[in-house]
Amino acid sequence: MMKISTKMMMLLTTIMSTLLVLSSENWFSMWMGLEINMLSFIPLMEESKNLMSSESKMIYFIIQSMASMMFLFMITMNPLIMINENLINYLSMSMITLSMSMKIGMAPMHLWFINIMKKLKWNNCMLLMTWQSIAPLYVMSNTNNNVFMINILAIMSALIGAIGGINQTSTKKIMAYSSVNHLGWITTCIIYDNETWMKYLIIYSFMIMILTHSLKSKSINFINQMNMNMKTKTEKMSLIIMMLSLGGLPPFLGFLPKWLVIQSLMNNKCMMTIIILMMTSMITLFYYLRMITPIIMMNNYINKWNVKSSNMKIMYMMNLIINMMLPITLIISMT
Numbered sequence: 001m002m003k004i005s006t007k008m009m010m011l012l013t014t015i016m017s018t019l020l021v022l023s024s025e026n027w028f029s030m031w032m033g034l035e036i037n038m039l040s041f042i043p044l045m046e047e048s049k050n051l052m053s054s055e056s057k058m059i060y061f062i063i064q065s066m067a068s069m070m071f072l073f074m075i076t077m078n079p080l081i082m083i084n085e086n087l088i089n090y091l092s093m094s095m096i097t098l099s100m101s102m103k104i105g106m107a108p109m110h111l112w113f114i115n116i117m118k119k120l121k122w123n124n125c126m127l128l129m130t131w132q133s134i135a136p137l138y139v140m141s142n143t144n145n146n147v148f149m150i151n152i153l154a155i156m157s158a159l160i161g162a163i164g165g166i167n168q169t170s171t172k173k174i175m176a177y178s179s180v181n182h183l184g185w186i187t188t189c190i191i192y193d194n195e196t197w198m199k200y201l202i203i204y205s206f207m208i209m210i211l212t213h214s215l216k217s218k219s220i221n222f223i224n225q226m227n228m229n230m231k232t233k234t235e236k237m238s239l240i241i242m243m244l245s246l247g248g249l250p251p252f253l254g255f256l257p258k259w260l261v262i263q264s265l266m267n268n269k270c271m272m273t274i275i276i277l278m279m280t281s282m283i284t285l286f287y288y289l290r291m292i293t294p295i296i297m298m299n300n301y302i303n304k305w306n307v308k309s310s311n312m313k314i315m316y317m318m319n320l321i322i323n324m325m326l327p328i329t330l331i332i333s334m335t
Contacts, residue, residue: 006043013040014131021135027075030139031068034103037135038064045124052119063102063112070099071139093146100136100143101153106187107160110180114164117176122216125172129179130205133186137197141190150191155276158184162283169223171215174287175208178246181284185261185277193264200257207254210319211242227294236295238319243292245323247285252323 014037021033042061047053074095105113117125140150161181168174182204189196218229230236245252258281265274 010040010043014044014127018131018135022138027071030135031072031075034064034071034135034139035068037132038068041127041132044127045120047121056116056119059112059116067099067102070095070102074099090146093143094149097140097143097146097149097153100140101187103136104133104183105180106153106183107156107180110157110160110164113180114173114176117179118170118172120172122172122212125175126208126212129175129208130201133183133201137186137190137201140187141194141197147191150187151273154184154188155273156184157181157187158277158280162280165284165287168287171220171222171291174223174291175212178284178288179208181280184280185258188273188277189261189264192268192270193260196257196260196264199260203253203257206322207242207246210322211246214239214242214319223291224294226291227298230295240292240295241323242319243288244285247288248281249285253325254323 017033017036017040020036021030024030024033038061042057045053045057045060074092078089078092102109113128117128120128143150157180161177161179161184164180165174165177168177182200186197186200186204189200214235218225218235220226220229226239230239241252245254248254248258258277261277262274265271265277
């Protein structure tokens with residue numbers, strides 16, 4: 001078992017490496033930051049009682065290394081990229097976009113992401129879905145002269161993320177496919193509005209943090225455990241709100257980033273992209289509803305001694321406040 005001090009150091013290095021990418025002035029230092037980020041995240045995946053952790057670490061290392069090699073090859077083969085990013089040709093930018101989409105697990109390079117997610121603990125899943133996407137998305141946002149490729153990758157991610165999650169029973173796999181779908185939304189607005197994707201990622205990260213904490217505390221790994229492990233009505237209501245918010249249903253907070261993306265796309269007259277994203281969002285909402293249907297439809301009576309007296313009140317209050325912030329946010333944004 002890894003020491004807590006070592007884990008804290010690796011977590012700090014993961015954070016610092018992402019900040020290095022965000023504050024970089026050239027592509028080479030961005031590559032350095034991405035490499036440090038990969039090497040500091042792999043020890044965090046270590047689990048003593050889980051034999052699959054070594055396999056997931058190896059898969060993660062191979063995929064990230066391949067993507068980094070592609071990125072490094074492009075920035076070394078074209079000397080002009082080190083001087084000014086506007087001088088680089090279309091092919092190099094396409095390859096950099098592809099390498100970054102491989103790093104975050106966008107479709108059609110998403111299978112490693114799904115495979116790793118089901119083998120990790122909830123804390124690592126949360127980090128993989130949120131923090132590990134920041135640096136590659138920032139690099140991708142600097143290649144925004146490559147509109148066609150980013151659009152294709154975004155649409156494919158939205159479609160595969162929506163369709164892939166329908167037939168799943170594992171909550172981790174459902175969350176992984178959901179993350180692929182959300183990456184489609186995030187990368188779409190990279191092309192047209194460089195601020196919107198950051199707002200989307202921040203709100204999405206908040207929702208994922210609360211949801212993964214709830215699923216971890218109740219040991220929910222499969223859909224059929226939803227109703228069994230949720231004992232009180234407060235817990236059930238909290239999970240229902242979180243799921244509907246993640247699906248992007250108004251008036252919850254999860255609707256706000258999707259609305260911002262739709263607004264941004266409408267200003268640029270991308271109607272076809274909007275239709276595809278909205279349709280896929282309906283499919284994701286379907287499998288969230290399928291997860292929470294047993295909770296809504298069934299009322300289980302249990303003995304008092306079976307109820308765990310865990311102090312989760314603060315978490316539920318946070319969930320309610322965060323998800324009901326949408327009307328307040330709209331009033332502030334309109335003024």
